[in-house]
Amino acid sequence: MSCCGPTPGYQELDEVSRLVSAKLAAFLRTLRDNDFAVGLHEGRDAASLMAAGYAEKPGLLRSAFKHLFSARKTDWDRFDGLFDAFWLGKRVRSRSLTTGAAKAANSPSLKSLQDTPPQPAAGEAATDQVPSAEEAPEPRGGEGRSEGASRADNLAEIDFRKMADPGQIEEAHAVAARLAKTMRTRLTRRDLARRRGYRLDLRRTIHSNISHGGVPISLVKRQRRQKPLRLIMLLDASGSMSLYTGVFLRFIHGVLDEFRQAEAFLFHTRLAYVSDAMKEKDSARALDRLSIMAQGAGGGTRIGESLQTFNRWHAARVIHSRSCVMIVSDGYETGDAALLGREMAALAKRCRRIVWLNPMLAWEGYAPEAAGIKAALPHIDLYAPANTLQSLAELEPYLAKL
Amino acid sequence: MKDREQIAQALATCGYIADGELATAISLMQLLKRPLLLEGEAGVGKTEVAKALAAVHATELIRLQCYEGLDQSAALYEWNYQRQLLAIQAHRGEQADAIEDQIFSEKYLLERPLLAAIRRDKSPVLLIDEIDRADDEFEAFLLELLSDFQVSIPELGTISAVTIPHVVLTSNGTRELSDALRRRCLYHYVDYPDVDREARIIMARIDGAGASLALQIARMVENIRKEELRKVPGVAETLDWAAALVGLEVRDLLEVPETVHETLMCLLKTHEDRSRLTREVTGRLLGKVA
Numbered sequence: 001m002s003c004c005g006p007t008p009g010y011q012e013l014d015e016v017s018r019l020v021s022a023k024l025a026a027f028l029r030t031l032r033d034n035d036f037a038v039g040l041h042e043g044r045d046a047a048s049l050m051a052a053g054y055a056e057k058p059g060l061l062r063s064a065f066k067h068l069f070s071a072r073k074t075d076w077d078r079f080d081g082l083f084d085a086f087w088l089g090k091r092v093r094s095r096s097l098t099t100g101a102a103k104a105a106n107s108p109s110l111k112s113l114q115d116t117p118p119q120p121a122a123g124e125a126a127t128d129q130v131p132s133a134e135e136a137p138e139p140r141g142g143e144g145r146s147e148g149a150s151r152a153d154n155l156a157e158i159d160f161r162k163m164a165d166p167g168q169i170e171e172a173h174a175v176a177a178r179l180a181k182t183m184r185t186r187l188t189r190r191d192l193a194r195r196r197g198y199r200l201d202l203r204r205t206i207h208s209n210i211s212h213g214g215v216p217i218s219l220v221k222r223q224r225r226q227k228p229l230r231l232i233m234l235l236d237a238s239g240s241m242s243l244y245t246g247v248f249l250r251f252i253h254g255v256l257d258e259f260r261q262a263e264a265f266l267f268h269t270r271l272a273y274v275s276d277a278m279k280e281k282d283s284a285r286a287l288d289r290l291s292i293m294a295q296g297a298g299g300g301t302r303i304g305e306s307l308q309t310f311n312r313w314h315a316a317r318v319i320h321s322r323s324c325v326m327i328v329s330d331g332y333e334t335g336d337a338a339l340l341g342r343e344m345a346a347l348a349k350r351c352r353r354i355v356w357l358n359p360m361l362a363w364e365g366y367a368p369e370a371a372g373i374k375a376a377l378p379h380i381d382l383y384a385p386a387n388t389l390q391s392l393a394e395l396e397p398y399l400a401k402l
Numbered sequence: 403m404k405d406r407e408q409i410a411q412a413l414a415t416c417g418y419i420a421d422g423e424l425a426t427a428i429s430l431m432q433l434l435k436r437p438l439l440l441e442g443e444a445g446v447g448k449t450e451v452a453k454a455l456a457a458v459h460a461t462e463l464i465r466l467q468c469y470e471g472l473d474q475s476a477a478l479y480e481w482n483y484q485r486q487l488l489a490i491q492a493h494r495g496e497q498a499d500a501i502e503d504q505i506f507s508e509k510y511l512l513e514r515p516l517l518a519a520i521r522r523d524k525s526p527v528l529l530i531d532e533i534d535r536a537d538d539e540f541e542a543f544l545l546e547l548l549s550d551f552q553v554s555i556p557e558l559g560t561i562s563a564v565t566i567p568h569v570v571l572t573s574n575g576t577r578e579l580s581d582a583l584r585r586r587c588l589y590h591y592v593d594y595p596d597v598d599r600e601a602r603i604i605m606a607r608i609d610g611a612g613a614s615l616a617l618q619i620a621r622m623v624e625n626i627r628k629e630e631l632r633k634v635p636g637v638a639e640t641l642d643w644a645a646a647l648v649g650l651e652v653r654d655l656l657e658v659p660e661t662v663h664e665t666l667m668c669l670l671k672t673h674e675d676r677s678r679l680t681r682e683v684t685g686r687l688l689g690k691v692a
Binding site for chain 2: 037039041042045048049052060063064066067068070071072073075076203206207210211213214316317318320
């Protein structure tokens with residue numbers, strides 16, 4: 001059905017607009033795939049923008065769409081690349097990676113790690129399949145005796161690294177997640193119990209007693225607002241920690257799920273913000289996304305540099321006066337130990353408490369000799385072992401006191 | 403589109419030198435009737451955008467400064483209790499209903515910024531400053547207001563907007579804002595200006611700053627921003643410094659390295675940064691300006 005006249009007919013115009021809207025819809029899907037929060041409303045606005053003449057020049061349309069679709073700085077930085085790739089057919093520029101430290105380039109980035117084929121989530125499962133039954137008497141014995149309900153208790157005392165079969169590990173993960181939840185509920189209840197006003201709110205009292213002619217019959221009290229505790233977790237995912245990473249990731253997932261205010265970071269040779277990935281409700285999926293990140297960079301741990309990145313780019317946003325920073329690491333610093341000391345000092349100034357969990361602390365004959373941990377120790381408020389579920393649970397009263 | 407250039411020009415005459423993208427954002431604000439969320443480091447001129455916008459529209463600027471614990475009575479409306487009590491005393495003996503009708507009327511209503519913003523005859527610019535400092539609860543409440551532009555007061559009924567205000571929100575990123583609020587808004591990230599724009603800002607704002615001096619100052623500030631500093635100086639600090647230099651009758655930065663070093667206190671606000679920029683470093687940075 002073509003039109004012969006010089007001006008395009010309605011049908012052709014319809015055709016064009018159909019094509020454009022299909023293309024626009026595809027673009028919206030691309031944005032959604034890239035974690036942009038784009039809804040129907042934005043789509044409609046985008047269409048009206050194109051109709052209003054913003055589509056005349058690509059630069060203008062890009063700028064307009066950028067304002068409409070971005071919701072935060074990271075979106076803002078990535079948008080131009082996505083737009084060009086989709087509408088102008090250019091390759092995506094690597095702009096999105098430049099926000100972190102400049103040195104990121106020479107260490108394997110998390111992004112590149114994602115391309116490696118995913119390996120089984122719990123690294124230890126593969127190697128620990130063939131332990132000789134005689135060699136680990138303590139946990140084995142526990143397993144033999146355990147039946148039904150008592151099983152979880154037994155698990156609580158087993159060092160994560162000695163857990164052998166995948167089922168046991170799976171269960172430890174579940175317990176860690178449950179533990180995170182109970183910690184949350186108990187913390188809130190304690191908060192509620194304190195909710196008694198200690199001061200009279202004169203303004204509200206008068207307001208609510210206007211109907212009595214101003215005679216103060218019902219009193220309104222006020223209490224100081226309590227900021228909820230915010231927990232910020234920095235998890236060392238380097239090679240030396242690999243036996244523990246799985247369990248802690250599960251714990252962090254539980255905490256993020258339940259705490260209203262919690263943030264999580266992962267570091268090995270550089271720092272990655274993982275709260276968004278971890279907030280996925282389905283823990284298996286979240287762990288999949290994460291374990292890929294956690295696997296990599298077996299090289300070493302640059303705690304100092306990671307903390308520097310944290311202090312510089314994230315601290316102002318995530319830390320407030322009632323924040324507790326929890327670092328889970330063995331303290332084997334392969335970078336500059338002096339830098340770690342400096343950054344720890346800066347961090348200590350910002351937050352209320354620093355808890356350092358070191359799974360190796362409970363090992364026999366372990367002493368904090370590593371240069372990294374020595375530099376960090378003066379700034380730590382609580383230095384505790386975290387090799388069993390029991391030791392994780394023991395943290396809760398400490399956190400409740402904050 | 404023509405109106406973008408017009409907007410940029412109008413802003414410039416009001417003393418705000420905008421980049422092209424901001425002009426787009428403002429034209430979108432008008433087209434889509436959405437609020438504009440400005441994010442960026444402290445001191446890059448987020449609040450100034452709202453002020454300039456009000457000047458461009460020749461309308462009132464209503465400002466709501468957010469802080470922790472900000473509640474409805476400080477942001478939206480409050481009854482004038484003192485006058486209500488007086489009125490009750492004065493009308494003692496009358497019908498209770500009559501008194502009630504009277505004391506819960508417009509006359510006894512104190513309007514706070516948010517209510518004021520929707521009751522003006524000419525759309526004002528509503529600046530909600532540092533929204534990240536307010537609590538989550540307030541943010542949720544604000545969301546409701548920004549989508550419906552109506553306020554319900556239990557004693558008085560629902561008040562609908564006479565005009566829709568131009569809403570500008572700013573955030574310093576001390577707290578992560580909710581996705582819902584972000585989605586409602588257009589987003590613009592205000593970055594540190596480039597040398598050229600910063601020089602023009604200095605010339606627009608500081609009387610007596612010549613083009614060559616302004617350019618030198620802008621270059622120097624850009625060099626300083628590249629140093630590893632705890633607190634990176636913003637545009638406000640640049641303007642302070644420029645004003646100081648102009649006040650000291652400096653014509654050329656290169657001629658007076660000593661003065662330059664001593665007046666850096668306008669830019670560097672922590673002891674650590676101050677001690678990091680030693681005389682030698684200042685000299686080196688000045689060398690790059692030339």
